[in-house]
Amino acid sequence: MKQRVPHTGLRITTILVSMVVSVVTIILCCCVFVFLDRYRSAMVQSARTSSEQAVSQVSSTVESYLRDMDQSMRLVRQFMLEEPERRDELLSAFLKFRPDVVAVTSYSPEGELLECWAPGREPKEEIFQNLSFDLQTARAAEEPYIMAPHVESIFEGYYPWVVTVTAPIPEGGEAAWVSLDLSFSGISSYINNVSIGQRGYCFLMDAGGNIVYHPQQQLLYSGLKSENTAALAALADGTYADDTVISCLEAVGDSGWRIVGVSYVDELVNRNVTEMLRLSFVLAIVVLAASLLTSWLLSRLLDRPLRGLAAAMGSFEKDADHFTYRPVGGTREVQELSQSFGHMVVRIQKLMTTVREEEVNLRKTELRALQTQINPHFLYNTLDSIAWMCEQGRNADAVKMVHALARLFRISISQGHELIPVAREIEHAESYLQIQKYRYKNQFTYAFDVDPECLDFLCNKITLQPIIENAINHGLKLLVDEGRIDVRVYRDGEDVVFCVQDNGVGMTPEQVESILRRDPGNHTGIGIKNVNDRLQIYFGRQYGLHITSEPDVGTTVEIRMPQIREGDYETK
């Protein structure tokens, strides 16, 4: 059996899955990066646009408010030129239609409040400070001018925010100036409600960078929030975006006021980008998972049957005889491979059986050929012995010898049968012993002890003779004392045992081993090894020779074979 070589290559699943996953990952990363980059710039653009739109809307609203103020002022100036009665009438009608006008006031050239027209209100008798009128500014201005938003401070318990427009009345007689206080709350709540994104807002700034109106006025004063108006005032109209804030400036007509829109990149852009990032991340994961799954399934389709095939091949390699082919499923290519493998397995197994059978037959033939041979030395010696007997006139002995020799040959041939009855084999062995006993001049004795029931069993012919030959040649020939050979045949369970025991010089275990291994070499005839081989070829490995030997004590050879009766062997 071969030692398994440790695997160094990667498995197809690993290769395929990692390849697909890495390719998909790279592509996804590129796509997400490019997409997010584009998306971000688009978002920034749209944030700028929405900021600009909001600001320009506020700007036009404030502008129309100012224009409206201008027109109202023109109207009021005309009224002021009328007779007092007519003037009061016109003004009260004007105030009725314009609820956003808080007060119309007229001032003497010294800046004293002359008259006040306000719906349902009278000014305080003692005005602490009138924020709607400033004499110095009024004197300096020749045209109507607008004052920044302030609190109306001439009434008691009523302090609305107003914007005042003041105009000189050149021909107004008593009154030198007229002021119109217009409520600012409309504009302020409008600005409050402008939102750019969720947190973005607009505020109103004058040319010097002072905040005219800011929706989070109170936060600014408490220092909890600050607006870098100085920097903003230096900028021209337009949109400026930095990392956190998008500022958008726009002038309100020619009033000197500017609308500043502030919106947050974080909420308008980053939040959307983050959202999109998250979404694309989720998508990427889904795609990745899908590709993982697909590649895994694909590789399973390839890898699993291939490995099944490899495993089948491995087990075939280990034990080709007992391998049974089972088809491996999978793709068509694999199925074809599997089928080819199946055909190959069948072919190889068939070939193996043929080879084995042929080998056995060859061996049998070989052995049969050997059996028919007689050691020529044995024949010469025997014939010499017979000739010697005849010369000495020991005719009776010579006849016995000739008979024994004739029996020996007859049984050896046995009409070409391989198996002969035990009785015949015993007869063969006895003939041999008889001849050898004459030749060795009665140097040994022998005895047979055969179970009569065993006589009818069949055994391989020329089984005992090589053993006995060995016992005489290697055991008894060198012995000084008289030798003895005992041949016993008995049954042992299902088997028949032939036992050849001598009291010769014996053998060392190494010698025993070599006898069982060695081919007869230049000796002709059957060697002990051949006897063993033959028994095992015919009956199987559990049968054969067993040698126990001890130097100076003797050797016992046990031959074991199954009990075979006439007719049994044909079935084998």
Added chain:
Amino acid sequence: MKRSKSILLCILLTLFCLCGCLSENTMPTQHSVVLIAKSTSTEFWLSVFAGAEAAATEYNVNLTIIGPETEEDYEAQNAMVERAVQENAEAIVFSAIDFENNAGAIDAAAQAGVQVVAIDSSVDSTAVKTYIGTDNYAAGRMAAQTALGRLDGTLNVGIVNYDISSANGQERERGAKDVFMESGRAEITAVINTLAEAETARIDTAALLAEHPEINVLLAFNEPTSVGAAQAVGDLGLSEQVFLVGFDSNVVTVDCLQEGSVDALVVQNPYAMGYLGVESAYRLLSGGSKDVQHVVDTSTRIVDRENLFSIDSQKALFAFEQRTH
């Protein structure tokens, strides 16, 4: 094969979990915040609400504003806290009428997992994550220093304070007393605790002035008591004699400031309290308590006749929004 299958299954499961988590996170949530005020009628509180609403709009918070009928009803406040918890408010922006007696309800609310932000006046509870309001002790000192700065000679001080259990009133009083003590030329003639309601305050102040005609400095520590005290001083014709320092502003005290019955006002920043209160609640709900300071001092300023109509004071004193009085 079995092993790799289970590994793959695990990976897929984790991925889907991740996906689930992510998609859940993308859902925008509107936090619900309840602002429980001390009152819903005074100018001060209206300004707080304006700030709170501005922040609610800015941070997309579902804001509910409630408050008791009178500024003494801490039990009604406790009931409101309980109801807010029942109605699954996530955060309460709270202004305690009673420093001690409101603590139980607030602790219980915090126990239920509600974040608590205190504005204007705090409560005796460790559950309060942040206090946003005036440094009342400093405000009290400021009031007293104003009086000391304007007047020479000996000062006989009368203090018109509101509910004795209010931490704010007591802190202001302590600050003022400390400054008067340090000056060495002032004496606290009398201290009264009246209701935070103008009419009662007027009557009580009038009684105080009748009982102690020597009083030449009067301190009132919140909006209604300031109004009451101003009216009492005006009614009694003592505008010249009595130097009145009030707290907070409304049209009445501003009128009185111009007339002379009120001489100075300590103006807090209620808009910032409301705004920052809701903003802090939002931060606590969305980002944890890392970026929320424990105490935030909203600014106070002194407004007197000189700076009444400066543009900054105008903006601090008068709301842009039109309110009905």
